[in-house]
Amino acid sequence: MAGPIPISPLALPLPSLPPVAGVSMAVGQAGIRYQGRTDVLLMKFAESTTVAGVFTKNLCPGAPVTWCREILPGGIAHGLVVNAGNANVFNGVAGQRAVEATAAAAAKTLGVSAGTIYLASTGVIGEPLPAHKIVAIMDGLHADLHPDRLADAARAIMTTDTFPKAATRTARLGGVDIAVTGIAKGSGMIAPDMATMLSFIFTDAAIPAEVLQPMLAKAVDQSFNCITIDSDTSTSDTVLLFATGQAGNKPTDDPTALADFRRALSEVLHDLAMMVVRDGEGAQKLVRITVDGAVSNHSAKRIGMAIANSPLVKTAIAGEDANWGRIVMAVGKAGEPADRDKLAIAVGGTWMAKAGGIVPGYDETPVVAHMKGREIEIDVDIGLGNGRATVWTCDLTHGYIDINGSYRS
Amino acid sequence: MAGPIPISPLALPLPSLPPVAGVSMAVGQAGIRYQGRTDVLLMKFAESTTVAGVFTKNLCPGAPVTWCREILPGGIAHGLVVNAGNANVFNGVAGQRAVEATAAAAAKTLGVSAGTIYLASTGVIGEPLPAHKIVAIMDGLHADLHPDRLADAARAIMTTDTFPKAATRTARLGGVDIAVTGIAKGSGMIAPDMATMLSFIFTDAAIPAEVLQPMLAKAVDQSFNCITIDSDTSTSDTVLLFATGQAGNKPTDDPTALADFRRALSEVLHDLAMMVVRDGEGAQKLVRITVDGAVSNHSAKRIGMAIANSPLVKTAIAGEDANWGRIVMAVGKAGEPADRDKLAIAVGGTWMAKAGGIVPGYDETPVVAHMKGREIEIDVDIGLGNGRATVWTCDLTHGYIDINGSYRS
Numbered sequence: 001m002a003g004p005i006p007i008s009p010l011a012l013p014l015p016s017l018p019p020v021a022g023v024s025m026a027v028g029q030a031g032i033r034y035q036g037r038t039d040v041l042l043m044k045f046a047e048s049t050t051v052a053g054v055f056t057k058n059l060c061p062g063a064p065v066t067w068c069r070e071i072l073p074g075g076i077a078h079g080l081v082v083n084a085g086n087a088n089v090f091n092g093v094a095g096q097r098a099v100e101a102t103a104a105a106a107a108k109t110l111g112v113s114a115g116t117i118y119l120a121s122t123g124v125i126g127e128p129l130p131a132h133k134i135v136a137i138m139d140g141l142h143a144d145l146h147p148d149r150l151a152d153a154a155r156a157i158m159t160t161d162t163f164p165k166a167a168t169r170t171a172r173l174g175g176v177d178i179a180v181t182g183i184a185k186g187s188g189m190i191a192p193d194m195a196t197m198l199s200f201i202f203t204d205a206a207i208p209a210e211v212l213q214p215m216l217a218k219a220v221d222q223s224f225n226c227i228t229i230d231s232d233t234s235t236s237d238t239v240l241l242f243a244t245g246q247a248g249n250k251p252t253d254d255p256t257a258l259a260d261f262r263r264a265l266s267e268v269l270h271d272l273a274m275m276v277v278r279d280g281e282g283a284q285k286l287v288r289i290t291v292d293g294a295v296s297n298h299s300a301k302r303i304g305m306a307i308a309n310s311p312l313v314k315t316a317i318a319g320e321d322a323n324w325g326r327i328v329m330a331v332g333k334a335g336e337p338a339d340r341d342k343l344a345i346a347v348g349g350t351w352m353a354k355a356g357g358i359v360p361g362y363d364e365t366p367v368v369a370h371m372k373g374r375e376i377e378i379d380v381d382i383g384l385g386n387g388r389a390t391v392w393t394c395d396l397t398h399g400y401i402d403i404n405g406s407y408r409s
Numbered sequence: 410m411a412g413p414i415p416i417s418p419l420a421l422p423l424p425s426l427p428p429v430a431g432v433s434m435a436v437g438q439a440g441i442r443y444q445g446r447t448d449v450l451l452m453k454f455a456e457s458t459t460v461a462g463v464f465t466k467n468l469c470p471g472a473p474v475t476w477c478r479e480i481l482p483g484g485i486a487h488g489l490v491v492n493a494g495n496a497n498v499f500n501g502v503a504g505q506r507a508v509e510a511t512a513a514a515a516a517k518t519l520g521v522s523a524g525t526i527y528l529a530s531t532g533v534i535g536e537p538l539p540a541h542k543i544v545a546i547m548d549g550l551h552a553d554l555h556p557d558r559l560a561d562a563a564r565a566i567m568t569t570d571t572f573p574k575a576a577t578r579t580a581r582l583g584g585v586d587i588a589v590t591g592i593a594k595g596s597g598m599i600a601p602d603m604a605t606m607l608s609f610i611f612t613d614a615a616i617p618a619e620v621l622q623p624m625l626a627k628a629v630d631q632s633f634n635c636i637t638i639d640s641d642t643s644t645s646d647t648v649l650l651f652a653t654g655q656a657g658n659k660p661t662d663d664p665t666a667l668a669d670f671r672r673a674l675s676e677v678l679h680d681l682a683m684m685v686v687r688d689g690e691g692a693q694k695l696v697r698i699t700v701d702g703a704v705s706n707h708s709a710k711r712i713g714m715a716i717a718n719s720p721l722v723k724t725a726i727a728g729e730d731a732n733w734g735r736i737v738m739a740v741g742k743a744g745e746p747a748d749r750d751k752l753a754i755a756v757g758g759t760w761m762a763k764a765g766g767i768v769p770g771y772d773e774t775p776v777v778a779h780m781k782g783r784e785i786e787i788d789v790d791i792g793l794g795n796g797r798a799t800v801w802t803c804d805l806t807h808g809y810i811d812i813n814g815s816y817r818s
Binding site for chain 2: 057058059060061087089090091092094095124125126127230234235311312315316318319321324325326328329331332333334335336337338340341343353355356357358396397398400401404405
């Protein structure tokens with residue numbers, strides 16, 4: 001890359017981020033890879049904090065993912081350490097030692113057990129993580145902990161991200177107002193070099209870990225798992241939800257009582273997922289694909305993902321070409337039930353193709369105008385059932401090649 | 410696109426193509442989409458010609474694929490009509506009528522049954538195929554049939570191809586010399602707009618259709634099904650093998666007697682498949698990926714394809730970066746058994762990573778030199794079993810975006 005990556009044209013401003021009771025944090029410069037910017041985040045959670053986590057399905061996960069998976073059954077979190085610049089993946093025993101050293105240093109300075117320290121790393125793969133650089137600044141970070149640094153936290157975890165990502169909501173739970181605030185980084189869903197997807201969500205609600213976990217898993221499934229930049233899957237993807245129990249609500253597992261919290265959690269995750277797509281490497285357009293009429297919701301999602309991951313569909317969108325032939329191709333290659341003679345396709349709300357062919361008298365004027373915009377909407381009706389899903393992606397542009405074809409060198 | 414697509418730097422020259430006894434052909438300009446070049450191919454086969462075919466697995470196939478599938482059980486071929494510029498896909502009843510009109514016209518001029526006329530179309534999707542333009546030149550093509558026009562045939566079926574593709578071998582069968590010659594087009598494996606993969610192979614051997622079919626299916630599985638440009642699957646991919654029975658061998662189904670024919674067929678298909686990859690849209694480098702030590706050959710192929718289809722691996726290769734971290738990621742996302750601590754990766758014959766980490770003292774000098782070449786070799790050892798597979802792809806470059814982001818407009 002000659003010079004920094006320009007800010008995505010789809011970027012959104014960072015919202016105002018009020019503190020979440022029970023969460024304090026500090027950011028520092030360890031110089032792991034980047035110079036002149038923050039690259040380490042330390043967070044401290046109230047003693048009552050419960051935790052839920054969802055991790056990459058990649059079978060070659062990073063050492064921090066393995067660590068988090070091991071301690072998650074404990075259900076309690078007292079700290080979080082995140083570093084940017086080195087993913088600590090594929091480092092063998094050295095990777096495991098770096099994880100242990102980082103957790104031990106954080107546990108010592110916070111006065112808690114290492115088994116309650118969550119870790120995440122993002123950056124290059126296969127280079128030893130210099131954990132000593134993180135350990136060296138740990139006491140300084142501890143001395144600097146403050147509740148009102150969420151925006152700094154969002155910046156410290158960035159890698160190829162061109163803008164910091166955060167979202168916040170409030171909800172009613174057990175008669176009290178609670179906060180749900182999240183930060184995220186990621187600019188491929190997936191790129192293992194520099195674009196792992198990490199997200200951390202904080203709430204002051206009191207919710208048992210065993211209640212938190214299925215809610216997080218479902219919300220991730222409907223947000224982060226509905227977006228794709230380039231079909232690759234990072235070795236480090238991590239979403240953690242921390243509930244500090246400081247809001248004063250009575251813990252509950254009643255689904256009705258939790259409905260508003262679930263709504264707030266879903267909205268925060270949805271917002272963060274959209275920001276990740278908006279910062280997709282090289283993205284010039286945000287693309288929503290809704291598939292209706294599939295034989296099941298699962299089938300609809302697979303068809304949607306086949307369209308969203310098709311390089312031919314994505315390059316056509318980059319070229320502002322409403323190329324529904326490529327959408328037909330992508331539906332057909334999904335391997336899900338489909339009948340070309342029942343298929344209908346709309347772009348920007350205009351139905352271009354129905355019943356296996358182009359709509360007679362189809363006027364492409366509104367579609368051409370829609371394709372020139374920043375937000376592209378594609379609707380596909382399979383015509384076989386009631387299955388429905390929406391997925392999001394971005395276009396595939398020269399910027400993606402620029403970023404990924406020359407990053408490391 | 411401003412101006413024509415430049416010839417691939419990986420292009421190979423067209424070999425000398427001697428006639429195949431029992432095959433004659435003519436090419437013509439129907440002006441379906443292209444002006445000033447040939448776009449229709451008519452072939453006539455000896456009355457004794459048997460046929461085998463393998464077609465796209467896309468569930469929204471083109472009308473010509475449906476037609477070929479319907480007549481294939483007959484096992485006899487007397488003619489072939491191929492047009493470039495319009496794929497006759499997603500045209501509903503009009504597509505079916507275009508197919509019938511073309512087959513009827515060819516059958517009439519050749520004096521044979523329409524059920525022995527094979528058809529293939531490649532080009533844009535969803536625009537009605539003006540079959541009348543093909544029908545109008547059919548008698549002229551018939552008058553012009555000649556055995557020595559295979560090179561012209563290879564050119565007439567091109568779309569975004571930057572060079573014509575053909576391969577030829579001889580084999581011994583039943584005591585006589587027989588010819589095996591094939592032509593192909595395709596410059597994504599897959600692109601439905603203009604880059605469908607079509608291949609037609611001709612032999613003068615006498616081989617029953619029921620013996621031909623499994624041989625073709627296996628040879629396709631080991632050649633065309635081991636290459637990928639961008640993971641998309643055309644609605645029109647078609648491979649047809651015609652055996653004219655003019656060589657004078659006695660028909661046989663004895664596997665031993667057919668061994669040398671199988672070898673020649675495999676070599677022709679392998680050569681053609683390599684040419685398709687070499688003409689991959691925007692390709693600057695040909696990439697061979699061999700996966701060893703997987704739990705099965707099937708598992709090895711799935712891992713190889715996950716690497717070959719990874720946009721991050723492909724852009725890294727375009728950037729001449731031996732980014733083995735991205736290869737680790739791709740192995741992990743394949744969903745096949747893998748253990749990151751047993752994984753080994755070599756580029757250009759140099760083992761960079763072994764046993765879950767970088768090789769101590771690894772010197773990247775030879776790897777850097779290898780990455781600057783036109784032909785890139787990646788070896789992955791999973792370390793779990795004896796499964797092995799080799800797949801081929803090309804790099805992902807700005808050229809791919811240029812071609813696919815602005816073709817139709």
